[in-house]
Amino acid sequence: MPPAPSLTPATAGSHPTNTPHYIAGQWAAGQGDEAIVVHDPSTTRPFAELQGASLTQVDQAVAAARAALPAWRALSGAERSGYLRRFAEQIEQRRGELLALQMRNNGKPEHEASIDIDDAVATFNYYAVLAEQLDAGQDSDVPLAVPGFVAQTRREPVGVVALIVPWNFPLVTSAWKLAPALAAGCTLVLKPSEVTPLIEQAYGQISDAIGLPAGVLNIVIGARQVGAALSSHPGLDKVSFTGSNAVGSQVMHAAAEQCRPLTLELGGKSAIVVFDDCDLDQAVEWIVAGICWNAGQMCSATSRLVVHERISDALLQHLATAFEALKVGDPAQGQVEMGPLISQAQWAKVNDYFALAQTEGLRCLAGAKAVEQPGWFVRPTLYADVPSGSRLWNEEIFGPVLCTQRFSSEQQAIDIANDSRFGLVATVISSDLQRAQRVAAALEVGHVWINSVQAVFVETSWGGTKASGIGRELGPWGLSAYQSVKHVTRCLG
Template identity: 40%
Template sequence: MSDTLQRFRLYIDGQFTDGSGTERLTSLNPYRGVPWASVPDATDADVDAAVSAARRAFESGPWSRTTPQKRAAVLRRLAALIERDAEKFARLESTDNGKLYREMLGQWRYLPEWLYYYAGLAVSDIGAVLPSDKPNFTAVTRREPIGVVAAITPWNSPGLLMLWKLAPALAAGCTFVVKPSEHTPVSTAAFAELVHEAGLPPGVFNVVTGGRRVGERLAGHPDIDKIAFTGSDGVGRAIAQSAAQHFTRVSLELGGKSPQIVFADADIGLAANGVISGIFAATGQTCMAGSRLLVQREIADTLVDAIVERARGIRLGDPTDPDTQMGPVATRPQYDKILSLVADATAQGARIAHGGKPAALGGLFVEPTVLTGVDNRMRIAQEEVFGPVLSVIPFDDEKEAIALANDTRYGLAAGIWTDDVRRANRVALKVRAGSVWINAYRTVGPFAPFGGFGHSGIGRENGLAGLAEFQEVKTIWTELEGQARDPFTLG
C-alpha cells in the first residue's frame, strides 16, 4: 500500500487507534480513479470495544446524567468547530465520493444548524402532566435517552446523514457508535477529531470503519439499544431482522422512487428547473431523487424538450472545479447498476431522449439521461436507480396522476408543480410520501421531519419527531392520600 495515502484511524473510548487487526481498507477517488486514503478494517473485537465504551459512558459516565444545559453547550461547541472547518470537510467528502465540492461545502456550512437546533430542544424538551381520572393520583411523563445508538451511514452524504442522527442522539443524552460506508469513510473518521476537540466525554462518540461484517456485528449486537440506518430497503430489511433478535429499536431511512408531478398549468421553466435539480443534482445519488416525471400529457413534449435542452448543457467534470455541474458516480458497482437498468428499460420499450450511456470523458461518468415511453410497471420506474436517470410517464388527469404517484413500494418524497393552490393541496394530501414539495423540490431543514412510507423506511429524522426516535417515554404515577385499595382490581 502506498505511503502517500492519507491514513485515518478508529476512534474508541476517546482514543484514536489503528484497532486490533492489521487489515486496512483503501478509499478510491471516483473522479481520478486512484487510491487516496485508508482506514482500518475493524475487527469484531474493535466493534465490541466501541460498544462497550459507549455502554460504560451511558451507564456510568456523565453524559446521560449531565444537565440538558451542559449537553447543549457541547453541541454548540461542536457546531462552531464545524463552521471553522467546513471547507476541509467539504473537500474530504468531494474527494471521497465524487460529489461537487460546492454542494458539499453548502452541506457542511449548513450542518451546524442541526446542532444548534437540537441544543435548543435539549433545554426545552419537556414531559407532560397527564389529565388523570383518579383524584388520588397524579401521572406525569418524562423522556429519557434510549441508550447506546449504532448509526450505519451511506456513501452519498456521509456527514449530513451522520449529523441527522448524532445531533438528536446527543441532545437526548445517548451515546453513539457510527460505522460509515466502506466506500466513503474518511469524513466520518476525520470528524472524530472535532468531537475530541469539542470535549465530549470518552465513549460518548465512537467511530468504527469497515465493510459489511462490521455493520452486521453492530446490527446484531446485544448491547445496542437503537440502530439508526440510512441506505437501501434490502439492507434495511436485513438490519431490522438482526435487530429483532434483541428487540433493538430501529429507525430506517431507506430508498425512494419519488414522483415529480407536473400539471398543464405549471410554469414550464420553473418545473424544468425543479426536475433538473431533483434528478441530476448530486448525480442522482440521493434517496429523495425525483426519478419519475409524471407530466400531464398536453405539455409532456414541451416539458421534455425543455429538460433535454438543459441536460445537454450540463457540465460534467472535476467535482472540485466550481464550473462543474455534475460529478462522477461514486463507485464502480453503482455505475454498472445504472447502465444496466437503462439497458433493461430500453429493452422493454423505453426510448432515450438524451444520454443513456457512459459520458465521453470516461471514468465513472454517466450522461444525464432522460427516458420517454416509460410504463410505470417497468423496472426503471419501480426500482431505485440512484443515478442521473429520469423516467417520463404521461398522465391525463389528477386522478391518474395520484394513482401513478402511489403505484410504488416506496413513499419518501414527491413534488407537485401547478399554479392551482387548491389542486396542489388536494394532491399533496393524497400522495403517500413523507415529504411533499409544492412548486419546489429537494429542500430540507433541521426542524422538518424527514422519512417515508412503505419501503422508504421506519421512523423520522429531524424535527421533534427526530428527537423522539432517541428517547423512551416513562410514565410516573404518584398516589397522594395514602389510602389502601382493593389489590384485586385494576384502575
C-alpha cells in the first residue's frame, strides 16, 4: 500500500508523492483531470500540487463506504466511542504540524489556528460521550394511549453519507460532521475544499493510526467535477454540505433528484445590534472580532452593524481607529491579528466590492484598499450609513467589510436586523439584559450572542433560518442529523 502523504508539503516547483486520496483504507494517486495547486495566501506562492480524483475513484469511495456499513453500524456505541476518543488524542498529538499547515495554507494567525484545533478535539470528545449513551437509549418504550399494543423507538444510522466541507475552517467543519456521523454508525466519503486539500488528510492518517476499519472513512479531493459527482451519487443515503448558497443550491437539486435527506449550512449577512447603554470600548472589541476573525471569511461574520443613533458617531470613530490599528500580515512573520484572504479569486471579489462602494457613493471611514505587500491582504473596511438597497448591505462579501446603519428604537433595530434573506446568527450588545434577551428572541436567526464574541460550543446547535441553510449541526441535534428513527410496534393479543 502507498505510504500516507506527509502533511509537510513539498517546496514550490516540486511534485510531492501524489497519493492524497484515501479509499477503502488505501492511499491512492489521483486519476482525474483536475490538477490542484495549493497556495500560501500570505505570499501567493504555490507549495504543493495534487491530482484530483477521477469519477471512477468517487465510485470506489462510495462503494467502500457501502461495503463497510454493515459491520460499522453493528458496533455498539461504546465501541465507536473508543475510536472517536482516539481521533481526539491523535489530533492533539499532531497539534504542531496541523497548526503550521493551517497558518500556511489558510493564512490563519497562530491564535486562530490553535483555537481551531481545540475545537476539533472538543468535538470528537463530545460525540464520544454521546456515542456511549446510544446503547442505553436504544429500544426505549413509547407510551401509547391505546391498550393492547407495545411500541419501541430505535435510532439507526442514516447510512452512507457524503461530507462536503469548505476552505475557511478546515479541520473544524469536517470534525463537526465526521464526529457525529461516526458516532451514529454512518460510513463516510469526505471531500475537502480544493483550496485547502491538505489538512483533512490528517483524518486519513489518523484512521490508519487508530485502526479504523477500512472503508468507514474515505477521502477524495477535487474541484467542481468531483463535488458534483459525489453530491449526485446514487449510492449515498445523505449529503451534508457547508459552503456558498450558489453551490448549496446545486447540491439541493441533486438531492431532490435522488429524494434523499441533506443538511445545508450556507451563507449569512448577520447583524450586530448595539444599544446606547453599552461600553464603547468593549463594544468595539466585540464588533472587530465579529468581522475580522479569519479575515471576515466566515458565514457567521457580523457584517451589518446596527447602532443606536445617540452613540453612532462616537462608536464609528472608535471603530475606524481600531480598524486602522489592526495588525494585518503574514502569520509566519510574527504576531498578527488578521491574516490574508484565502485566494486570488477571493481577493479580487473583495476588491470588486470596494470599487462598487465607490460607484454607489458609500462613505468609507477606514480601509477599502489592499495592503502593499506580497499576499492577498486587504485592510479591514468600514462604511457608514449604507442604504438598505446597497449590494454591500445585502450580499455576503466574505471579507473584513463592515456596513453600518443607525436606529432610534428597539423595534426599528429588530426590523433592520431581520430585513435580510439570510438568518444565520446575530449579536446583541446592551447593558440591559432584559432588553437584550427580548431582542434576541425577536431575531430571525439560528444563534444569538449577547455581550460576547462569537463563542461556539459543541454542546449548542449551529445552523440558520431562511437562506442560511437546512438542519442543525453540533449538540445532540448534530447527532440526530445522521440518525433515522424506527418504531417497532407489536400487538399483545
